[in-house]
Amino acid sequence: MPQSTVRILFRFLGSMNLAITLLVAIAIAAVIGTVVQQNQPYPDYVLKFGPFWFEVFKRLELFNVYSAPWFLGILGFLVLSTSVCVYRHLPLIIADLRDYREHYQRTALLRQPYHQQLELPATAVSMERLTGLLQQHHYRFRIKPQDGETLIAARKGSAGRWGYIFSHLAIIVICIGGLLDGNLPLKIAEWRGKLVVETRRIPASEIPPLSTLGSDNLSFRANVDIAEGDQANLAFIDYKDGYLLQKLPFSIQVDDFRIEHYPSGQPKSFESDLTIIDPALKQPLKQTIAVNHPLNYKGFSIYQNSFGDGGSHLSLQVWPLQRDGQPFELKATVKAHTPLEQQTLEISDFRPFNVTPDASGNKQFVNVGPSFQYKLRDATGVANEYLTYMLPNQQQGRWFFVSGMRSKVAEPFEYWFIPADQQQSLQRFMRFYQDLHNQQKLRQIALDAVDSSKSIQPADIKQRQTVVAFMLKLASQFVEGGYPKIAAEIEKTVPEDQREQVAGLYALTLQKLLKNLYLDVLHQEGIKTDAGLSEFDNQFFTDAVEAANLAHFYGSPWLLELKQFQHIEATGLQITRSPGQWLVFPGCLLLVLGVFCMFYLPQRRIWLLLEPQAGTASLLLAGQAVRNRYDFDREFALLAQQLQSFKS
């Protein structure tokens, strides 16, 4: 029969078992959502889980658990279940609230969990005294005569019953509010084919209408970066593996962005001076926003969310690394592409300072100066990423220029340390390293070395040429792959039992060549070396050889040195519209009210059935408590004791 099916369904929906199951299911889903990091770029997941599990997890929507249909489904069921529960209990509770149960007969009272029969002297008992006692215990009561007997029916703590209604209604209200602000409407639009996620990196003006949301969209959370002096009337919503464009009914202009610092260097505040330009406004609205102090305008909230570079202008010195050549200047802009011979320079970020924890381990911070981050992309589209600091950094008392390289975004940077000369510049190392690429110079140096050698006869031209050619070959192997390359060559060409000896000879020869090359660099600088090298120059040589040894890892034909910059900042704003909060916040208030009422004002009932007899009054005391039985035990015992102490 259909009616009974409906009733069974209704009972199932309102059952406590279902409610508990749903609570647990939501908890488990929530755990999954925190274990699997949410809303990351898809390639990261493929790397992490492998292609098979990526596909499985993607199907299960584990990358966006909280907006997955199955999760929203569980939430929906919880709302439904709670609603049914409230619907079923509300009439009962309201009836209960009005009802003092004054119609209870003696047999009903004897069935109560608490009851006690008392015999008191008739003169000691009066209605006034009995009701007075109940009032002291904050009970409200009604009196009803029942054939010869009198029943006082009392109760307190009806707020506890309201607490049930408030807290459960609150859950429904909060969930509905939350659903309004969730991205369910986007999902539906996407499902109906009215919305397509944009995954390409293209200018806002080229984003198709199918990926654009109008300014009448009621609920969203979008981000936009605006450079100082610029304005925008749109923002981007992160969605799945791409984004959507959200139009705004007004323009936001960023006049200034500021970061204030504590004396220790840590950031103290992030602030943006905004101007809202809206045709509906007589004059533009100016306001400064900061973290914790958003701007609310027409139901839109604008938050200080992040900051970044707004297209700073950088002056770079380009040092060739794979040939001998003069350095040249290059002007580049952050977030723009600049051609550099066969390559493209893509600067992604510039930071005017880098505050890092002090290496000493103390909770102190040091500023290591400006840095910029960029990719160098070759004609085939392959790119390495670099992070280069402008100023030399002190390491163990020596100063080094530092540049990090990585070939995959997911990897950490590997740093190349280039010794700075006494003018804190790259000049000396670059001269040295470029001379290593200069065949003519190398040949000259090698010849000089051979000439000064006592073991080779000046007349033996053939031997001299062989030795020079050998030295040049060593130099080119060193440039191509450092010491490991030379070692590999030895392994390939020399029998095992002679390797150690040969390696020693090679190292000595190379060392001598490099040293002579270095001395030549020093002579070019006008430094006299006849009396030996200074401590600095000696140390510099060691560091320079080490840097040259590792140079091949750097994988770039250029070293870009930052000479000057003009810093332009951008502020990252979050713009939201969440009408659901007008349900959620009152719902929260209701929830707190309900929870406190439920726990701290529990409902209790007391009945006193008075049967006057000759000389004694026979009293039946009965009671009932919804919760906190332990406390009620005491209250009931106290009541009984107080009644018994009634004297005439």
Add this chain to the structure above:
Amino acid sequence: MKSLEYSYQPVSYWQSRTAYDSVWLLLLLAGSSYVAFEYRALMDGYEQAILVFTALMLVVLGWHWHALKTLLLVVTGFSLLAVNSYGTDLGRGETAFLLKYLWASQSAIMWMSALYVMATVCYLAALLSNRLFVGKVASALTWSATAMGLTGLLVRWRESYLMSADIGHIPVSNLYEVFILFALITALLYLHYEQKYQTRSLGAFVLLVISAAVGFLLWYTFDRHADGIQPLVPALNSYWMKIHVPANFVGYGAFSLAAMIGVVFILKNRAQQLNPQGAINSRLPDLALLDDVMYKAIALGFAFFTLATILGALWAAEAWGGYWSWDPKETWALIVWLNYAAWLHMRLTKGWNGNPMAWWALVGFFVTLFAFLGVNMFLSGLHSYGEL
């Protein structure tokens, strides 16, 4: 004769206030008015409102719990002495004898740590020896530890302003500070129940959690050197911190208390079955009482945790652009909340009680612990203020 002679005297709420209560009210009124006036330049409207609300809450709490009045008066005295001794020179913390060895925040917190550990040992000894005097010493140690810890936090608050006016903030901003808060709140909740139910046999168990917290605190201090006062990151610089964090820790503290009572329940239950005549059975409180206190602790924790999560949502709406972001900390707060919601439903509507609920309370403690610490250790997110 109309007179009512039963022992229970009819008195109204107001009539039952003692002279001490009145003095308490006057002191709080005077103190909070002074603070509101003296520091008006440093407080916005919300902060003034929080001050008034806090004062009122302390009035009521003190009226209901006399020992708390004495504790807070002692703490106030200590703190004022320390503040006076500091003057405007933070350096005096190293030179002034009383500051260096007693009341400078880090010294006071060391005292707190030592006293809590001693209290734990005494409670254990009291349980084993069954001697009242040892139990009284344990209680006194716990009260003293709490007084020193509270003094330490209050003095730290002052010290942060002595560093620089823009660094000054309430000391509930990082893991070091909230661990102290956790120990204090758990101890106060325990002391309340100890007085209310006249039983010291739970102390050994509850203080065990506090001692564990103290152990962590010491490790954090000596290994990580995390005990210094750090300036606030911009996101934390808000009046919401003053209410969100303490409310949360009432929740955490109450849940921990409930879990330890759960442990006692399980022990007592076993002992009752295996060895009804044994010391464990006879010295631990009644199962009914344990069950009741466990329920009350969870109800209190749940109510405050609900409040704290909601306050957090309101703060998030101001700081992060939305009242709910499914950030790991938020999500774990929800998991904790759902867990205890299920616990309460089972108890209140299904009438579950006894052993399973005790076990569940214990499991709940580990869920809470993960939300409190695990999220900071293993998951990243917006809420990464207390990183390990």
